[in-house]
Amino acid sequence: MITSLTAERLACARGDRRLFDGLSFTVRAGQALAVEGANGAGKTSLLRMLAGFLAPAAGRVVVKDASGDITDAELRGKRVGWLGHHDGLKPQLTVREQLDFYSALHGERADAAVLDHVGLTRQAALPCRYLSAGQKRRLALARLLASNRPLWLLDEPFAALDASGQALVAQLMARHCGQGGIVIAATHEPLGLGNESLRL
Amino acid sequence: MSPFLTLLLRDTRLAARSGGGAGLALAFFALVATLVPLGVGADLALLARVAGGVLWVAAVLAALLSLDRLFQGDHDDGGLELIALSPLPLELAALAKICAHWLSTGLPLTLLSPVLALMFNLPPPATLMLFLSLLTGTPAVSAVGAIGAGLTLSLKRGGLILPLIILPLLAPVVIFGAGSVAGVLDGSGGAGALELLAAFAAGAVLLSPFAAAAGCRLNLGS
Numbered sequence: 001m002i003t004s005l006t007a008e009r010l011a012c013a014r015g016d017r018r019l020f021d022g023l024s025f026t027v028r029a030g031q032a033l034a035v036e037g038a039n040g041a042g043k044t045s046l047l048r049m050l051a052g053f054l055a056p057a058a059g060r061v062v063v064k065d066a067s068g069d070i071t072d073a074e075l076r077g078k079r080v081g082w083l084g085h086h087d088g089l090k091p092q093l094t095v096r097e098q099l100d101f102y103s104a105l106h107g108e109r110a111d112a113a114v115l116d117h118v119g120l121t122r123q124a125a126l127p128c129r130y131l132s133a134g135q136k137r138r139l140a141l142a143r144l145l146a147s148n149r150p151l152w153l154l155d156e157p158f159a160a161l162d163a164s165g166q167a168l169v170a171q172l173m174a175r176h177c178g179q180g181g182i183v184i185a186a187t188h189e190p191l192g193l194g195n196e197s198l199r200l
Numbered sequence: 201m202s203p204f205l206t207l208l209l210r211d212t213r214l215a216a217r218s219g220g221g222a223g224l225a226l227a228f229f230a231l232v233a234t235l236v237p238l239g240v241g242a243d244l245a246l247l248a249r250v251a252g253g254v255l256w257v258a259a260v261l262a263a264l265l266s267l268d269r270l271f272q273g274d275h276d277d278g279g280l281e282l283i284a285l286s287p288l289p290l291e292l293a294a295l296a297k298i299c300a301h302w303l304s305t306g307l308p309l310t311l312l313s314p315v316l317a318l319m320f321n322l323p324p325p326a327t328l329m330l331f332l333s334l335l336t337g338t339p340a341v342s343a344v345g346a347i348g349a350g351l352t353l354s355l356k357r358g359g360l361i362l363p364l365i366i367l368p369l370l371a372p373v374v375i376f377g378a379g380s381v382a383g384v385l386d387g388s389g390g391a392g393a394l395e396l397l398a399a400f401a402a403g404a405v406l407l408s409p410f411a412a413a414a415g416c417r418l419n420l421g422s
Contacts, residue, residue, distance in 0.1 A: 048421075051281075051285065053281065053284070053420045053421055054421050055421060077284065077285045078285065078286075078287060080285050082281055082282060082285055084278045084281055085278065086276070086277050086278025086279075087277070087278060088274075088277055088278040088279035088281070088282045089277060089279075090210075090214060090273070090277070090279070092213075092214055092217040092218055093210075093213075093214070093217075097213075101206060101210050102282060104201055104203065104206040105203045105206050105207060105282070105283065105286045105287075105288065106203075106286050106287065107203060107286075107287050143282075
C-alpha cells in the first residue's frame with residue numbers, strides 16, 4: 001500500500017508548447033484528486049506522467065510506501081491502476097476472457113463477482129465487439145478492480161457511462177479511497193468525494 | 201499461469217480468431233510458390249536450383265504481412281499501456297509477442313514448405329533441409345521484425361516503412377537459409393549454413409526484445 005504521491009515542480013512540454021510548469025501537489029492514502037481544465041490543458045499528459053509513460057520536462061514524481069521513496073517511473077507504474085481514453089479491449093475476445101487476461105497479466109485472479117459488480121454478468125460470454133461504449137467502460141472498470149492496484153489514475157472515468165454507470169464509478173472510487181487507495185482523475189464532472197481539485 | 205504465458209496464449213488466440221495472421225501468410229506463401237514455377241516454366245533442374253532462394257524470400261515476405269500488427273493493435277486500443285503497467289517487463293512482453301507471432305505465422309509456413317517444395321521438384325534431402333532451415337530461421341524473422349514493429353508504432357503507414365527497415369537486416373537469414381538448401385543440392389552439405397542461421401536466430405531472439413521494448417517505450421511516451 002502506498003502512503004502518498006507527491007509531484008514536485010512538474011513541467012510538461014509537448015513540442016514547442018509548455019502545457020504546465022512548476023506543478024506541485026501531494027495526494028495521501030485515502031484521498032482523491034480531481035484534475036480539471038479545458039481541453040488541451042494537459043490533464044491526460046499529467047496522468048501519463050504520473051503513470052510513468054511520459055517523462056517530465058522538469059520536476060519529479062515521488063511515491064512513498066512502506067519500502068521508502070519510489071522515484072523510478074517504471075517501478076511507480078507497477079502500482080498504477082490505469083483507466084485511459086481507450087479501454088484496451090479486443091473485439092475477438094469475450095468479456096470473461098478479457099477480464100481473465102488482464103487479471104492473469106497482473107498476477108491476479110478475477111473473481112466472478114467483479115463482473116456482477118459492474119453489471120456485466122449476463123454479457124460474460126459475449127465477444128467485446130458486441131458491447132456498447134458504456135459496457136466497454138464498465139468492463140474496463142472491472143479490469144481496474146481486478147488489478148488490485150493502490151494508485152488509480154483515471155482519464156475521464158465518467159465518459160460514455162449512463163447515470164447508473166456514473167454512480168458506479170463514484171461508488172468504486174469512494175470504496176477505493178476508503179480502503180486506503182489513492183484516486184487521481186482527470187474529469188469535467190465533480191467526483192463527489194469531498195476531494196481536492198487541481199485546475200490546469 | 202505466468203503473465204508471459206498469458207500474453208503469449210492471448211496473442212496466439214487473437215491470431216487464430218482474427219484470421220489475418222496465419223491464414224493470410226499461408227495463402228501468400230502458397231500463391232508465390234505456385235506462381236514462380238508457372239513463370240519459370242517446366243525446367244525441373246532450374247526449379248530445383250532456385251527453390252531454396254524463392255521459398256525463403258516468399259516465407260520472409262509472407263511473415264512480414266502480419267508483423268506491423270505485432271504491437272499496433274495493443275497500441276491503438278490502449279492495451280500496450282496496460283501491458284507496460286503489468287508486472288511483466290516490457291522486454292518479456294515483446295518476447296511473448298515474438299513467440300506468438302512465430303507460432304501463428306513462422307511455424308505454419310514451415311509446416312507447409314515440404315508441400316510447396318514438391319512444385320519445385322526439390323529432392324527429399326533438400327526438402328528436409330528447407331524444412332529445418334525454416335524451422336531454425338523463421339524465429340529470427342519474427343524477432344527482427346519486432347524491432348521494426350516497435351520503432352514504427354506511432355507512424356502513420358508504418359506498415360509500409362517496416363519492410364524497408366527490416367528487410368536489409370534479414371539478408372543473412374535469407375542467405376544462410378537458401379545457402380543451406382543449395383549446399384544439399386550441390387553435395388557440399390549445407391550444415392555450415394544451417395549452423396550460422398541458428399546462431400543468427402539465437403542472437404536475434406535474445407537481443408531483439410530489448411530493442412523492440414525500447415521502441416514501444418519511446419512510442420508510449422510520445
